[in-house]
Amino acid sequence: MVNVENLNVKFGENHVIHDVNFIVNQGEIIGLFGISGAGKTTIVRVLTCQIEKKHWTGNVKVTDLSPAKKTNHSLILTNIGYVPQLELLNLYFDLSPIDNVEVFTSTYGKNKKEAIKIAKSLFKILDLPEDTWNKRVKHMSGGEKKRLSMAIGLIHRPSVLFLDEPTTGVDASKRYDILTYLKKLNQTLNTTMFIITHDLESALICDKAAILREGKLLEFDTPQKLISSLPSKGLVARFTVEHLNEKLIDYIKKFSAIKTLLRVGNEEIEVLMDDFEENLPKLIQYMIDNNIKINSMSKDFASFRRYFQIRIQEEEEKEKKFKDSEGD
Amino acid sequence: MMRLKKKSLRLNFEKFSNEITNLKMSILRIVKQVKKEFRLLWADKFNIMLAIVMPPLIIVMLGFTMTDDSNQMQSIPCIVVSYDSNTFINENDLVESKLDHYAIPYLNAVNKSDLLDLVRFYNATEEIYAMEQARNALISGSIKVILSIPVAFTEMLEWGLPGLIDCILDASNILYIQQSLNAVYDSIKIFINDTNLTPQFEVHGFEEFTIPEGYSSSFNSSIVMALSFMVFGIAFVLSILVIVQEKPIARLLLTPLKRSEILTSKYIAYMLVLLLQVTLLVITSLSMGLYLAGSILDLFIALFIIGFSGLALGVFISSQSKTKTQANQLFLAAYLVIILLSGIFIPIENMPSFLQFFAYVLPLSHGDPMIRGIITKGQHVFGMHFFWLFIISLILIIISFVIFRRRKYEV
Numbered sequence: 001m002v003n004v005e006n007l008n009v010k011f012g013e014n015h016v017i018h019d020v021n022f023i024v025n026q027g028e029i030i031g032l033f034g035i036s037g038a039g040k041t042t043i044v045r046v047l048t049c050q051i052e053k054k055h056w057t058g059n060v061k062v063t064d065l066s067p068a069k070k071t072n073h074s075l076i077l078t079n080i081g082y083v084p085q086l087e088l089l090n091l092y093f094d095l096s097p098i099d100n101v102e103v104f105t106s107t108y109g110k111n112k113k114e115a116i117k118i119a120k121s122l123f124k125i126l127d128l129p130e131d132t133w134n135k136r137v138k139h140m141s142g143g144e145k146k147r148l149s150m151a152i153g154l155i156h157r158p159s160v161l162f163l164d165e166p167t168t169g170v171d172a173s174k175r176y177d178i179l180t181y182l183k184k185l186n187q188t189l190n191t192t193m194f195i196i197t198h199d200l201e202s203a204l205i206c207d208k209a210a211i212l213r214e215g216k217l218l219e220f221d222t223p224q225k226l227i228s229s230l231p232s233k234g235l236v237a238r239f240t241v242e243h244l245n246e247k248l249i250d251y252i253k254k255f256s257a258i259k260t261l262l263r264v265g266n267e268e269i270e271v272l273m274d275d276f277e278e279n280l281p282k283l284i285q286y287m288i289d290n291n292i293k294i295n296s297m298s299k300d301f302a303s304f305r306r307y308f309q310i311r312i313q314e315e316e317e318k319e320k321k322f323k324d325s326e327g328d
Numbered sequence: 329m330m331r332l333k334k335k336s337l338r339l340n341f342e343k344f345s346n347e348i349t350n351l352k353m354s355i356l357r358i359v360k361q362v363k364k365e366f367r368l369l370w371a372d373k374f375n376i377m378l379a380i381v382m383p384p385l386i387i388v389m390l391g392f393t394m395t396d397d398s399n400q401m402q403s404i405p406c407i408v409v410s411y412d413s414n415t416f417i418n419e420n421d422l423v424e425s426k427l428d429h430y431a432i433p434y435l436n437a438v439n440k441s442d443l444l445d446l447v448r449f450y451n452a453t454e455e456i457y458a459m460e461q462a463r464n465a466l467i468s469g470s471i472k473v474i475l476s477i478p479v480a481f482t483e484m485l486e487w488g489l490p491g492l493i494d495c496i497l498d499a500s501n502i503l504y505i506q507q508s509l510n511a512v513y514d515s516i517k518i519f520i521n522d523t524n525l526t527p528q529f530e531v532h533g534f535e536e537f538t539i540p541e542g543y544s545s546s547f548n549s550s551i552v553m554a555l556s557f558m559v560f561g562i563a564f565v566l567s568i569l570v571i572v573q574e575k576p577i578a579r580l581l582l583t584p585l586k587r588s589e590i591l592t593s594k595y596i597a598y599m600l601v602l603l604l605q606v607t608l609l610v611i612t613s614l615s616m617g618l619y620l621a622g623s624i625l626d627l628f629i630a631l632f633i634i635g636f637s638g639l640a641l642g643v644f645i646s647s648q649s650k651t652k653t654q655a656n657q658l659f660l661a662a663y664l665v666i667i668l669l670s671g672i673f674i675p676i677e678n679m680p681s682f683l684q685f686f687a688y689v690l691p692l693s694h695g696d697p698m699i700r701g702i703i704t705k706g707q708h709v710f711g712m713h714f715f716w717l718f719i720i721s722l723i724l725i726i727i728s729f730v731i732f733r734r735r736k737y738e739v
Contacts, residue, residue, distance in 0.1 A: 048582055050582070050738070074584040075584075077584050078583075078584050080582075082579065082582045082739060084579055088575050089576055089578050089739050090576060092576055104580075104583065107580060107583035107584060107585040109584075
């Protein structure tokens with residue numbers, strides 16, 4: 001469905017994407033994760049024909065068509081849908097949802113009646129109240145606008161849907177609703193979805209997660225596999241330690257089996273170790289022996305958020321070491 | 329008692345000092361906010377430049393256009409038609425006519441006057457269509473005055489009677505009436521100085537330009553000026569935000585829709601609105617008592633092309649403006665300049681030559697005379713003014729397409 005081979009993007013001297021490779025199959029949900037400036041949007045902009053060919057190299061195919069050829073743009077744009085981060089860019093606030101549907105479907109040359117039928121079915125999947133369908137968009141709530149925006153992105157039944165920060169600006173409880181709706185749409189329509197996001201909870205619905213940092217693709221796999229690649233398949237021990245400070249943390253880190261230690265709260269740390277089950281009692285003993293007061297302890301599997309944090313931290317440390325060695 | 333008084337004084341002092349501290353804090357906060365405002369203003373340099381540079385620029389332009397000299401036309405183009413001739417039979421038995429001897433000094437006086445420009449002279453006894461040709465010239469706008477020397481003008485002056493020169497003015501534009509009269513006075517003055525005779529002259533508005541009884545002259549004189557302003561201004565203001573305001577254009581570009589299609593559809597939609605607007609304007613003007621010398625279709629087409637030029641200019645400004653404020657600022661600046669240089673307040677011919685060139689590029693400089701010509705003189709729409717308006721609009725549309733093609737959109 002989407003093939004990216006050796007993608008490099010350069011704007012003048014600024015090399016923003018470095019040798020990115022990935023393959024996405026029909027019906028998959030891909031999460032593009034990374035901190036700001038990682039290159040998520042740039043990759044999507046290449047895939048959606050928004051960046052001129054002179055700025056990028058590589059073999060890229062979207063629905064078996066290359067965005068490198070200008071003659072393919074119209075077909076690619078017919079095959080894809082896009083849901084921008086801001087509804088303001090996607091919806092005419094002074095028109096009704098049905099009018100908006102008409103505006104966007106007309107650009108694909110679709111039949112109006114059929115489009116409205118599709119729209120209504122999408123509105124129903126997305127639980128858009130029927131009494132809002134013919135009222136001006138500006139009177140809808142934030143969540144309703146977000147869902148309408150998604151419906152507009154899918155109105156022409158695209159093979160691939162790109163969503164830019166779909167959960168941004170939505171309050172915590174509604175965030176999960178949006179993710180649920182996306183999964184529902186994906187399952188109902190079998191649409192391939194690309195989700196550009198900072199929200200690591202979005203990995204919950206992703207079949208594959210792409211982690212990007214400074215234009216490089218660090219990982220591209222299922223979230224479960226990525227988590228399993230952590231020491232002891234991602235088993236984590238969480239401790240609440242009294243009077244936790246940097247000195248204490250450094251002391252705990254001296255326990256040789258610890259692979260990664262993360263401070264996750266004021267008095268909370270999470271620890272990843274090799275041979276978790278064997279080493280956990282030893283670590284507890286080590287802490288007691290050294291008068292480190294443990295208030296509580298639990299064990300769990302690492303979340304994707306934790307995996308992301310660890311992976312980025314690793315990369316930063318690697319880079320720091322490299323820079324230090326270069327300095328020496 | 330004293331202690332209580334002291335305590336109360338101390339309390340008042342503390343209160344006062346607190347007030348002063350609060351005031352100081354408030355001033356400090358305001359200063360910081362003012363600084364922030366300037367920073368924000370400075371962030372949009374083009375806007376601030378418009379706000380600061382444009383008003384003095386307009387004053388400078390006013391200075392160039394509204395001088396005392398500009399109230400005086402350089403020279404009024406005119407035609408002299410003389411009926412004052414001696415007819416006789418020459419030796420070949422043919423009828424011949426010769427200008428009578430006081431027609432020639434008046435012709436010389438016209439030639440001598442700096443305020444009149446003699447475009448043509450007709451001896452009406454030889455050219456029977458002289459007055460008709462002169463009238464055609466007046467209708468076409470190539471002259472502003474016909475001076476008609478009557479039969480027996482010479483005899484009347486010789487017998488001490490007032491010789492009446494008919495002065496037929498182009499009264500379609502109020503700006504030219506006084507100037508034309510001044511110019512004719514000048515020629516009479518020169519004639520009196522040269523001959524020591526005193527002719528009189530009678531002024532007529534060209535009868536074909538006059539409004540028949542039953543029509544309001546004040547309504548007609550004001551509507552002539554207002555129509556072109558109105559149709560241009562409304563189309564201009566309506567289209568000024570058409571691109572800059574529409575945020576979802578960025579998203580539309582991620583569909584198979586092309587930029588040229590977006591812009592074309594905007595022109596079509598606004599042209600349809602213009603069509604309705606012009607139809608209503610024509611209907612209401614006529615029903616309110618507009619006396620139209622020309623045809624309704626000509627007026628309709630003329631108003632449409634004027635509105636279309638306003639639309640083209642509005643879309644052009646909108647396509648190159650980054651923000652709504654910028655578009656509004658540019659609208660105001662452009663409209664002021666267009667009105668000022670339209671020739672409605674100061675004849676374009678009286679402006680400095682560099683401003684004349686600039687004025688002729690602007691749409692209303694062609695729109696106003698075109699409408700005036702159709703309404704008051706019964707001219708046809710398809711002339712130089714129409715051609716220029718069409719060219720100006722076309723150029724603006726082409727530039728708008730180029731700018732819009734290059735405009736950056738990101739979703």
